[in-house]
Amino acid sequence: MTTTVDPEKSQANTPRPADERIEGTVFTPRQVGMLKVAVVVMGVMLLAGLAAVIAGMIFQASKVGKKSAADAPAAAAAPDPVAMEPVASGALEALSIPGDAQVVSMSLDGHFLALHVRWRDDAEIVVVDMRTGKVVSRLNIDKGAPPAR
Incomplete structure (x- = not known):
């Protein structure tokens, strides 16, 4: 079946x-x-x-190692008592200062070098970008009376 x-x-x-x-x-x-x-x-x-x-x-x-236009420091308009000679790579090779100037101290932070430069009756802090050899900023040191608190 x-x-x-x-x-x-x-x-x-x-x-x-x-x-x-x-x-x-x-x-x-x-x-x-x-x-x-x-x-x-x-x-x-x-x-x-x-x-x-x-x-x-x-x-x-x-992006590592590439420079952008925004990262480039602005050049100072004032005459430069500290003249720098960059090498072909853009790094700082030599530093020239006037004959009566004296570098009192310096400090390195990454690729920035801060120089305390004194000449005649003036003194200033100059910050240099070691990669480009250019002055990034300047700070004049005023020898006037200290500010009142």
Whole structure:
């Protein structure tokens, strides 16, 4: 005796109601489908974020050692009692001061050199960028009376 099973009437092909739970879980087929979509979207977002971090690291690493126009110091308009001779690389090679001038002290901070220069009756602090060989700023030292408190 042979039994014929009608595939259209079998339980595997019968549509389930939308609120029927999948056996062994608390999820409906619609919720499982939404979870699959959420997992795929979050995976793509994770990979895109990782790619953005790597691209940012490569971009930042490519800027190391390059000078921008915003980083270049402004040249002083006053006559320079301390003349500098930059070498081809832009670094400071030699420093010339007037014959009656004296370097009282100096301090190095990174690529900036601060010089306390005294000549005649004047004194000033000169800050030099060692990479470019240019004077970044000057501070005249006033020997007047101290300010009242």
